[in-house]
Amino acid sequence: xxxxxxxxxxxxxxxxxxMPSPGSTAQTQTENAFGFKWSQRATYESPTFQAATRTWLLxxxxxxxxxxxxxxxxxxxxxxxxxxxxxxxxxxxxxGEHLKSNDYLGVDISSAIDVARxxxxxxxxxxDFLRANLMELPVPDGSIDLALSEGVLHHTDxxxxxxxxxxxxxxxxxxxxxxxxxxKAPLRxxxxxxxxxxxxxxxxxxxxxxxxxxTRLGMALGQLxxxxxxxxxxxxxxxxxxxxxxxxxxYWHFCKMYYREDFSEAENNHVNFDWYRPLNSHRHTPEEVRxxxxxxxxxxxxxxxxxxxxxxxxxxxx
Numbered sequence: 001x002x003x004x005x006x007x008x009x010x011x012x013x014x015x016x017x018x019m020p021s022p023g024s025t026a027q028t029q030t031e032n033a034f035g036f037k038w039s040q041r042a043t044y045e046s047p048t049f050q051a052a053t054r055t056w057l058l059x060x061x062x063x064x065x066x067x068x069x070x071x072x073x074x075x076x077x078x079x080x081x082x083x084x085x086x087x088x089x090x091x092x093x094x095x096g097e098h099l100k101s102n103d104y105l106g107v108d109i110s111s112a113i114d115v116a117r118x119x120x121x122x123x124x125x126x127x128d129f130l131r132a133n134l135m136e137l138p139v140p141d142g143s144i145d146l147a148l149s150e151g152v153l154h155h156t157d158x159x160x161x162x163x164x165x166x167x168x169x170x171x172x173x174x175x176x177x178x179x180x181x182x183x184k185a186p187l188r189x190x191x192x193x194x195x196x197x198x199x200x201x202x203x204x205x206x207x208x209x210x211x212x213x214x215t216r217l218g219m220a221l222g223q224l225x226x227x228x229x230x231x232x233x234x235x236x237x238x239x240x241x242x243x244x245x246x247x248x249x250x251y252w253h254f255c256k257m258y259y260r261e262d263f264s265e266a267e268n269n270h271v272n273f274d275w276y277r278p279l280n281s282h283r284h285t286p287e288e289v290r291x292x293x294x295x296x297x298x299x300x301x302x303x304x305x306x307x308x309x310x311x312x313x314x315x316x317x318x
Contacts, residue, residue: 007079007105007128013138020109020133023157026279029200030155031110033277036204038087038112043270048262054093057150060304060311061094061177069098072175076101078145083134083166084108084152088116091148092123099125109133134162137169144170149178151309154282160292167296170316176298179311183283184252185238191255195276207277208269215269218257221247252307286310 008015023031037043044050055064062068073080073095080099082091085106091099099120104127106116113131120127132138134149134156147170149163156162159180170176183189195214199207226246233241239253247259258271275281286303289310293300298314305311 006126007103008130010079010103011105011139011143013130015128015130020131020136023109023133027109027157030278030280033204033207033273033279034086034108034155035111036208037270037273037277038110038115040208040266040270041087041115043266044087044089046264046267049267049270050089050093052260052262053089057090057094060179060306061302061313063302069095072146073098073102078102079143080104081137081139081144081147081166081169082106083137083147083149083169084155085116085129086110086112086152088119088127090150092119092125094148094150099127104128105130105139107132107134107137107139135165137165139169141168142171144174146170146175147177151179151181153178154180154284155278155280157280159282159284160288163292164296167298167316172316172318174316175301176314176316177312179309180289181281181283181309182305182307183285184307185254187237187254188252188256189283192276192281195255196279196281199276200279204277208273211272211276212265212269214255214257215259215265215272218247218251218259218272219265219268221250221257222259222261284310 058064058066080102082088082104085091085108088106091104091106106113106127106129108116108131113129117129147166149166153159153162163178167176199210202210224246227243228246228249229243230239230241233239237253251257256272256275258268260268286305289312293312293314297316297318299317300312300314302313
């Protein structure tokens, strides 16, 4: 198959397909939040932010070995579905030059799709883009060679149902790649939902500003460079004994206040906004993820479990 034929042409999709139908209140709010976030290009396009994101993507999906991507896409001609592409960041950073020889279709429910289209164009990379709901993808079932859904499925009304909707579009023998949030310690879970509720009535711009003091607190704690030694496990709070950086100890167990020393204040706030603003923001356990894969006949090639989330690379078997 000629890789220069566009993804939309190969799939027989009308590029003027109608806008996604209205979703639930939480889904609509989440859609608007991500449209706002990805429009703030200065908060995620610095070389430092991009390099850190690429390293994290390669670590989770490829065990840090970028050559693995070539085993998926080398030779070209494959159909790639980026389900919930946002501004196209994960695909650009993970697939890179392979996008030139494969047919890429980025789909997103939000206005971020326009940012993705613009960024691909600026980089001289081919790609088709469609604004659509994952639950209503106008993509023929069993047509996709590789589907990526990086940090998206948990932002729908139902994570498991969204995964199933994406898997249906993948060929038997095709590859499914996704990342979902992991459940955290109980007080962290409470604080996450509390803060999300506190900023719910604000506009996106107001919520961005409202989260800045939280970001600055995380930065202040991180800049202390202090450590804390926990002598015993505290199972009631999900805490394991050991020595922790103070900022990260609070971060994982009590309240997300993202901080990286090499990120600007706006870049740190970008990460906190990404976490706290969307109303749809489900967290899951490894056991749940394995059960979904079993039900959907996905043979797991790689399962990366971290405190932040769970990453899966799997092959559709049936």
